[in-house]
Amino acid sequence: MSKIEWTEKTWNPVTGCIKVSPGCKHCYAETMSRRLKAMGAPGYDNGFKLSLLPERLNQPTLRKKPTMYFVNSMSDLFQDGIPTDFIDQLMDVIRNTPQHTYQILTKRSANMRSYFASREVPDNAWLGVSVEDKKYGKPRIKDLAAIKAKTRFISAEPLLEDLGVIPLKGISWVIVGGESGKGARPMKEAWAVSVKDQCLKKNVNFFFKQWGAWGEDGLHRSKSANGRELQGKIWGMLPA
Numbered sequence: 001m002s003k004i005e006w007t008e009k010t011w012n013p014v015t016g017c018i019k020v021s022p023g024c025k026h027c028y029a030e031t032m033s034r035r036l037k038a039m040g041a042p043g044y045d046n047g048f049k050l051s052l053l054p055e056r057l058n059q060p061t062l063r064k065k066p067t068m069y070f071v072n073s074m075s076d077l078f079q080d081g082i083p084t085d086f087i088d089q090l091m092d093v094i095r096n097t098p099q100h101t102y103q104i105l106t107k108r109s110a111n112m113r114s115y116f117a118s119r120e121v122p123d124n125a126w127l128g129v130s131v132e133d134k135k136y137g138k139p140r141i142k143d144l145a146a147i148k149a150k151t152r153f154i155s156a157e158p159l160l161e162d163l164g165v166i167p168l169k170g171i172s173w174v175i176v177g178g179e180s181g182k183g184a185r186p187m188k189e190a191w192a193v194s195v196k197d198q199c200l201k202k203n204v205n206f207f208f209k210q211w212g213a214w215g216e217d218g219l220h221r222s223k224s225a226n227g228r229e230l231q232g233k234i235w236g237m238l239p240a
Contacts, residue, residue, distance in 0.1 A: 023132030078111040109143035128153040178212030186214035205237035
């Protein structure tokens with residue numbers, strides 16, 4: 001099972017990525033890839049360089065139990081360099097395993113929008129974009145809104161600033177989280193509360209993942225010590 005609070009398992013037929021915006025600065029997947037390469041783990045021979053792993057495409061078909069999969073937790077499915085026919089194969093797996101739900105999160109929203117301009121989104125695929133700030137993150141919401149998908153979501157993690165008014169029309173779910181690990185940047189309570197309040201007002205599911213390395217009180221400590229309560233409550237809402 002995955003240690004990521006908002007999913008059950010990860011599925012990584014692609015590994016490796018290139019940084020494109022401030023949210024990538026302390027990428028956990030890059031750090032983990034280096035560790036896995038040092039350990040000799042399959043699929044990480046190239047470290048964090050883009051690698052296609054077609055032998056992993058059929059993994060969800062071997063599992064009958066309905067499962068929530070986070071697709072490419074160690075990469076970005078819509079980054080440049082991934083052939084369209086590879087994405088097509090991945091989408092076929094999703095369509096052929098309707099018992100599962102797939103969460104696809106990207107920072108390359110324009111590429112995702114272009115891909116689905118001529119293709120239907122499987123009903124069991126949730127499409128999401130990373131929104132860490134206004135400059136880079138919020139334009140991705142416009143691309144996401146232009147895609148005809150049953151379930152759309154926003155991941156505001158790491159949340160690096162106040163996002164202001166968020167266009168939530170057509171959005172089913174919003175995740176908020178602070179940054180953890182070496183060099184983590186603090187998240188202010190007011191930023192997270194603003195997102196939460198907007199979600200509740202618009203009847204959008206809100207999920208608070210973590211404070212990360214900086215607590216609600218602004219003090220630096222372990223991620224586990226800071227916990228995941230926001231205003232004294234655990235927020236773990238999910239789309240139906």
